[in-house]
Amino acid sequence: MIKVENLTKKFGKNEVLCGISTEIAKGEVVSIIGPSGSGKSTFLRCINFLETPTSGRIMIEGHDMTDSKIPIHKMRQQIGMVFQHFHLFPHLTVLENLTYAPMKAKGVKKQIAVEKARELLKRVGLLEKETAYPSSLSGGQKQRVAIARSLAMEPDLMLFDEPTSALDPEMVKEVLDVMKDLAKSGMTMVVVTHEMGFAREVADRILFLDHGVLLEEGKPAEFFTHPKTTRAKEFLDKIL
Amino acid sequence: MNLDFSTITPYIPFMLEGIWVTIKFVSGALVFGFILGTLLALCKISSIKPLNWLAMVYTSIFRGTPLILQLMFFYLAIPQLTGYDISPFLSAVLAFGLNSAAYISEIIRAGIQAVDKGQTEAAMALGVPYNQLMRDIILPQALKNILPALMNEVITLTKESALVSTISVLDLMRRAQVVGADLYRNFEPLLFVGFIYWVMVFGLSSIGRMIERRLKVSDQS
Numbered sequence A: 001m002i003k004v005e006n007l008t009k010k011f012g013k014n015e016v017l018c019g020i021s022t023e024i025a026k027g028e029v030v031s032i033i034g035p036s037g038s039g040k041s042t043f044l045r046c047i048n049f050l051e052t053p054t055s056g057r058i059m060i061e062g063h064d065m066t067d068s069k070i071p072i073h074k075m076r077q078q079i080g081m082v083f084q085h086f087h088l089f090p091h092l093t094v095l096e097n098l099t100y101a102p103m104k105a106k107g108v109k110k111q112i113a114v115e116k117a118r119e120l121l122k123r124v125g126l127l128e129k130e131t132a133y134p135s136s137l138s139g140g141q142k143q144r145v146a147i148a149r150s151l152a153m154e155p156d157l158m159l160f161d162e163p164t165s166a167l168d169p170e171m172v173k174e175v176l177d178v179m180k181d182l183a184k185s186g187m188t189m190v191v192v193t194h195e196m197g198f199a200r201e202v203a204d205r206i207l208f209l210d211h212g213v214l215l216e217e218g219k220p221a222e223f224f225t226h227p228k229t230t231r232a233k234e235f236l237d238k239i240l
Numbered sequence B: 001m002n003l004d005f006s007t008i009t010p011y012i013p014f015m016l017e018g019i020w021v022t023i024k025f026v027s028g029a030l031v032f033g034f035i036l037g038t039l040l041a042l043c044k045i046s047s048i049k050p051l052n053w054l055a056m057v058y059t060s061i062f063r064g065t066p067l068i069l070q071l072m073f074f075y076l077a078i079p080q081l082t083g084y085d086i087s088p089f090l091s092a093v094l095a096f097g098l099n100s101a102a103y104i105s106e107i108i109r110a111g112i113q114a115v116d117k118g119q120t121e122a123a124m125a126l127g128v129p130y131n132q133l134m135r136d137i138i139l140p141q142a143l144k145n146i147l148p149a150l151m152n153e154v155i156t157l158t159k160e161s162a163l164v165s166t167i168s169v170l171d172l173m174r175r176a177q178v179v180g181a182d183l184y185r186n187f188e189p190l191l192f193v194g195f196i197y198w199v200m201v202f203g204l205s206s207i208g209r210m211i212e213r214r215l216k217v218s219d220q221s
Ligand SMILES: Nc1ncnc2c1ncn2[C@@H]1O[C@H](COP(=O)(O)OP(=O)(O)OP(=O)(O)O)[C@@H](O)[C@H]1O
Pocket: A011, A014, A016, A034, A035, A036, A037, A038, A039, A040, A041, A042, A043
């Protein structure tokens, strides 16, 4: 459902993505790993146009995102994104965080938005927090709300940028469990992560990014046991 | 030296009427300044270069010249140019409004930019159009950063409003001068309106502190 062709991104003279091509099928879970600064976040952010690609094409469900007459905000409604630092709206309650975008950007009726939001809160185990404000939640709870907030838009694709990196260790599991559940439900997911356990267990495919180059891709079992490139070997030695 | 406050007693209603004139003037200038200031702030953060530039030049001019000059300019110079005889009150509201728009635009710009960039990105990623996310997500949060500085601007404006006495608007200050000239006594009327200014400013700063306390509480929620 996503096809990336020769994607490059430069910040000034600094070429951060050097011609990335890949394809992600519906329902597939792809994990992007690689050293710090290799361009993982930039790649993810290009997919929903938080960064404008310098060149290349991104096709989503056959629509060329890079050359389209559909407004960008409409395209983004199909793509959920979960950030390392949650970015919940602090002046809205948990429930309002979930209903805001569906109501305001998609024009969903309040009653329906609230129903859907409650269903999602139940799914991430936070129904009792619907009237709380984000600042009263723990990191793990915030991230679960953030995931639910994205899901409330009923996206076809979910992007995760190191969703557990800002969490205390004891809260990592509750978030990963929600993501596993989501993967099982058939959601197409692209996950940048340092959680190798998650990548190995849940991902259908690993993309290894190094200095803006897609150096290696393959099944987790293969990649983790027999990396083809020395860069990947070195990287895995360092973190495993 | 003999002080005799009973001499101003007959003039007290006359001077008190000045409160109304001052309040009318300050709120007029403030509403005007706030609306224009918000627009200028949006120009400053816009990605359209000429708009940035326009707003910056505007701010630079109004902050870089004396307020009393701007006031005279609108009262005396513009009528000379256009032949339109502008009332003192209107020219004062215009000058003060345009001037405070420059200051307010800086306050609002800083307040908006102090909101975490992640908030904009999160709302964009949800597919919320820019205008809408500005209104519902960014501005409400910016308002918290802005309110204390905005309150200061209101206080400054209230005190500086006394400048309009120089173009014979019958505000508090001007009325004290009128009474002083009538009585050949300046001490009592000046002290009297000075006290009124102080009460007004004291009231405004109390409201400001109250708002700040409220905001702190809701921050913890
Ligand atoms: N807005 C920006 N302006 C300029 N340079 C940027 C910008 N965003 C990222 N970069 C640069 O692009 C490179 C890749 O950054 P990116 O955040 O994509 O890496 P990453 O793989 O996500 O790293 P990490 O694991 O640390 O999150 C870095 O060298 C970074 O300094």
